[in-house]
Amino acid sequence: MTPSTTPTPATSTHAIVIGGSIAGLLAARVLSDHFDTVTILERDRLPDGPQGRAGAPQGKHAHNLLVRGLRIMEALFPGFEQALADEGAPVMNYGSDVRVLVTPTQWLPRIETTYASRAASRPMVEWLLRERVMALPNVEICERVVVDGLLLDANKTRVTGVKVSQRGVKAPSELAADFVVDASGRRTRTPVWLEELGFGKPEVSIVDSGVGYATRLYRKPAGFDDWTVLYMPPKWPNPRGGAVFEVENDYWLVSQGGYLRDYPPTDPDGFLNFASTFPQPDLYNAIKDAEPLSDVVSYRNTRNIRYHYQRMTLPTHYAVVGDAVCGFNPVYGQGMSSAAMAAELLGEVIAHSHGDLAGVTATFQKKLAELHEDIWLLATMEDLVFISQKEGMEGKGPSRIERMAQMYIGRSIGTMLYDPYIAQVFVEIMNLTKPTRALFHPRVMASVLWHSLTNPPAKRAAAAPTQAVSPS
Ligand SMILES: Cc1cc2nc3c(=O)[nH]c(=O)nc-3n(C[C@H](O)[C@H](O)[C@H](O)COP(=O)(O)OP(=O)(O)OC[C@H]3O[C@@H](n4cnc5c(N)ncnc54)[C@H](O)[C@@H]3O)c2cc1C
Structure with missing residues (x-):
């Protein structure tokens, strides 16, 4: 109708x-x-x-x-993923197409997986x-x-x-x-x-950690094929992050954000300069010479x-x-x-x-x-860390249990840099196809414990490469 x-x-x-x-x-x-x-x-x-x-x-x-959302949409409307593909929404395979900055100097290692979603604009x-x-x-x-x-x-x-x-x-x-x-x-x-x-x-x-977004549409440079999605989330103590999504029509949707009201500017130069302040230069390098197709728009009700x-x-x-x-x-x-x-x-x-x-x-x-x-829990974990560092934000800082969970999850994130199995589990949790309790599975806990003992945080920091570790 x-x-x-x-x-x-x-x-x-x-x-x-x-x-x-x-x-x-x-x-x-x-x-x-x-x-x-x-x-x-x-x-x-x-x-x-x-x-x-x-x-x-x-x-x-x-x-x-996320993969969970796509799967439900496909179940409710069989052929939905193909329709996205037909409209030009590229595959987002978490092994080959998605590049995620996990720590200021380390990227999610490449995992062999068929686990994937599609990258499309919300209006699509x-x-x-x-x-x-x-x-x-x-x-x-x-x-x-x-x-x-x-x-x-x-x-x-x-x-x-x-x-x-x-x-x-x-x-x-x-x-x-x-x-x-x-x-x-x-x-x-x-x-x-x-x-x-x-x-x-x-x-x-x-829980209001004062996140503000600014977004600009770009044309994907001809022949660019390094990734479909570049994702550099903010992580304490760095309040800034951003993402580039290749969507239909060979467009790049570039969104940047800042915690604690560290809002990205909406003038073109300010928007570009904001990207240059991230721990790694990849997003800045990607957009600095790309052709913008829109003004910068902002959003703060987050x-x-x-x-x-x-x-x-x-x-x-x-x-x-x-x-x-x-x-x-x-x-x-x-x-x-x-x-x-x-x-x-x-x-x-x-x-x-x-x-x-x-x-x-x-x-x-x-x-x-x-x-x-x-x-x-997943949405607010990082927010609570930021909120606890600044007066006047809405929401309580983490409780003792939340702090312990954060510490363990932090260790798991560290472990996934070395253990592809943990990386896959983490990706599935973030895509809502596995519950967070999957992190407490004996196989995961054993790996986290092993890596914490053999590679404690102080040693890891000392050994952390100064250059980004690219997915192999
Ligand atoms: C900056 C930003 C980035 C986001 N990024 C992501 C992302 O990466 N992935 C993701 O999954 N989600 C993301 N989201 C969230 C996502 O947009 C929403 O969760 C999703 O669209 C579902 O929203 P909704 O349908 O519940 O509400 P909405 O999309 O807000 O729609 C509500 C609808 O109700 C209508 N309406 C309101 N009041 C009335 C009324 N009284 N009578 C009749 N109609 C009414 C409105 O016109 C509107 O069409 C993001 C949100 C923001 C703000």
């Missing part, structure tokens, strides 16, 4: 999704298996192709589609998903429709629909539904709506924020997914994949409910919170 601006009145079972971005599209795909009709309500006018739009301003910045990922959702016979996307509130039944325990207004049209209206999903991103109104309806405020955790809906009584027949329930610092590229994991989980919980939707909300939000636990 092509997007319309007027929702069709529901006849039989009907689900509504608030927000037609990545999380909303994936949720709608899953709901289409369980409801006769699904309506996505999206405030933006939606482009007819892989273009950016006002409601998803982060789309201008490099987006890493969203467009290919939207195209496929629009082709579903029972899903309708309504653009320029803003959801202003929730409708409850007479007992005030169950969501029965939403209040909507058409952009540019004054009169608000109501739309009934058997189930409503909030996928409206970081600007979610669910906390406000719940409070207004008497459910109270959700508890919220915030704090980790998590609403603990699992800790409160919610109205039933309702779910919150994607950035609307948990937004991660984007440095580790987890947002789209965690939205995909949430959609997958929602499908499982609804399937197990055998049509009794009353229990879905509490079960889903509880399981989703458990699923977010691991991702939150």
